[in-house]
Amino acid sequence: MDVRGKRLTLDEFMNTELSVKHYPEMEYNWATGVAITKFLKGLKNGKILGTYCNDCDRTVCPPRMFCEECFNPMNHYVKLPDTGVINTFSLAFIRTDATRREKAEIPAVIDIDGTSISPSGFLHLIDEDVSHDKIKIGMKVKAVWKDEKDRIGDITDIKFFELLEDD
Amino acid sequence: MSSKKVGMVSVGLTRFNRRSKETPKELAYYSSKMALDEAGITRKDLDGVIIGSAPDAFDGVHQKHEYLTDGSGGFNKPTMRGYVGGGTGVFSPIQGWYSVASGVHDVVMVTTEEKMSSIQPSAQAGFLTIFDNLIERPLGPNLVWIFALEMKRYMETYGIPKEHIASVSVKNKGNAIDHPSAMLGKNFTLDEVLNSEILCDPVRLLDISPVADGAVSFVMMTEEKIKEFGISKDDVAWVDGVGWNVDTTMWTNRDLSYPKYVEKAAKQAYNMAGQKDHSPEVLRKWLSFAEPYDPFNYKELHHLEGLQLFAKGEAPKAAFDGVTARDGDFPVTPSGGLLGVGNPIAAAAGMKSAELYLQLTGKAGKRQLSGDVTRGLAQAWGDLMQVGTVLILKGGRVD
Incomplete structure (x- = not known):
């Protein structure tokens, strides 16, 4: 099979091959919506909110305006504990732009306590100073909040989650 | 449901490159022209064109199906684009199927194309836009994070050793040596995969497929047109079954x-396809082989289980034991997959769909599976880890 496609060499890429550059600058201002606005306001006040669906009898986090299952409105907001369980985690040695980090940051899915499906929670970070040998799936964690004056109603109002278990 | 029988009669592929000199439209032209030539028809014979391409952010060209239209043979013809992220390369032939099965068109071109090298300094910047814009992007995620998180959970749930997962990289990158489009066909050792650079534990460099530029096309048509053009049944693969499904973007739930x-x-x-028994042993006999989506090595295994081809947690050991090797009991990804041939998103799964056609018509060259190859399955996956697309083709002489 004769397949076509001209492979660019590194030298051509750096020195000789013509290309046109473009630096888009686009700025967005996203509405945070009905449910996530409440969630972010909750974070500003040091609280994690979820929503309860009457029809499905379940509490979920992050909160939503409607239940994706029964498709009815979900307008009963509940305050959940700021603790949870590590559903999964990674030791990330690459930054968002794929450049390398010396010290890993630890993204994790936190299954928030008080929800009724598993997992039900959100993406966040674990304290990057914990020993890598110590951290395990299933460990209990607790939110470490920014000082009240520094909270702005953003997911980063929680600095990270710390391990609750010492063993 | 009454629908017309639909046959795939040819495929066209470009070489997959880290960076191709051609524009996306020129790549689409290569694969589309090749598919037409292989089918022995011309652009005039096409009633409609389907274009599959993943996020516009990679090209920096908005509405890129419009841009790709004339490169795909769609000039002044009914053209549409379907887009389900990485799932696109299997979804596009599904769209080709329903365009023809419904009676809307008799003959269609399906072209999947991706050029990921345009975005600088790497495709990561484009991937970032798939994360939730309100509560995830402020954390500074990287696409590899979510794969690492899913892989870790998968390994933990079933107690899977990393060696079993790494064996998929060895197999697929090795298989790709025999694929003419491949950019990373190579015989790696298990230790080389296990000891490659750590990115996001448990994900290492050789657990991941390389980003690429490339295009893959198909010509699909009705049984009547196949007769009219005098195309031999030996050069046809019939669409036997299609399926697709989408979960929520709330992947942390x-x-x-x-x-x-x-x-x-x-x-x-x-x-x-009329196959009502979904037990793994029965399905592995019914299908000759499978091409599940393998952007990361564990994904091939995860998908084999979702496809019901292995019981939950059992695909990794089977792969490690050689069951899924090209000469194994149930060959999986004989093409070399995304891990070996390369991952130009929509075209990558397009390449997997093309492998069904090439194996079923005996045109897979050195990759050709031994014995009777009667039925194959390709599957792709994408969006924010939430979409599954499935295509089953059977040989031209199979009832």
Whole structure:
């Protein structure tokens, strides 16, 4: 099979091959919506909110305006504990732009306590100073909040989650 | 449901490169022209064109189906683009199928294309836009994070050793040596995969497929047109079953150890093909081989389980034991997959769909599976880890 496609060499890429550059600058201002606005306001006040669906009898986090299952409105907001369980985690040695980090940051899915499906929670970070040998799936964690004056109603109002278990 | 029988009669592929000199439209032209030539028809014979391409952010060209239209043979013809992220390369031939099965068109071109090298300094910047814009992007995520998180959960749930997962990289990158489009066909050792650079534990460099530029096309048509053009049944692969399914973008509210949406898509396709028994042993006999989506090595295994081809947690050991080797009991990804041939998103799964055609018509060259190859399955996956697309083709002389 004769397949076509001209492979660019590194030298051509750096020195000789013509290309046109473009630096888009686009700025967005996203509405945070009905449910996530409440969630972010909750974070500003040091609280994690979820929503309860009457029809499905379940509490979920992050909160939503409607239940994706029964498709009815979900307008009963509940305050959940700021603790949870590590559903999964990674030791990330690459930054968002794929450049390398010396010290890993630890993204994790936190299954928030008080929800009724598993997992039900959100993406966040674990304290990057914990020993890598110590951290395990299933460990209990607790939110470490920014000082009240520094909270702005953003997911980063929680600095990270710390391990609750010492063993 | 009454629908017309639809046959795939040719495929066209470009070479997959880290950076191709051609524009996306020129790449689409290569694969589309090759598919027309292989089918022995011309652009005039096409009634419609389907274009598959993933996020516009990679090209920096908005509405890129419009841009790709004339490169895909769609000039002044009914053209449409379907887009389900990485799932696109299997979804596009599904769209080709329903365009023809419905009676809307008799002959269609399906072209999947991706050029990922345009975005600087790497495709990561484009991937970032798939994360939730309100509560995830402020954390500074990287696409590899979510794969690492899912892989970790999968390994933990079933107690899977990394060696078993790494064996998929060895197999697929090795298989790709025999694929003419491949950019990373090579015999790696298990230790080389296990000891490659750590990115996001448990994900290492050789667990991941290389980003690429490339295009893949198909010509699909009705049985009547196949007769009219005098195309031999030996050069046809019939669409036997299709399925697709989408989960929520709230991926942190999902069991990450098992892709339920892939199961649902697969069962839709099996049922359409008349295969009602979904037990792994029966399905592995019914199918000659499978091409599940393998952007990361564990994904091939995760998907084999979602496809019901192995029981939950059992695909890794089977792969490690050689069951899924090209000469194994149930060959999986004989093409070399995304891990070996390369991952130009929509075209990558397009390449997997093309492998069904090439194997079923005996045109897979050095990759050709031995024995009777009667039926194959391709599956792709994408969006924010939430979509499953499934295509089953059978040989031209199979009833």
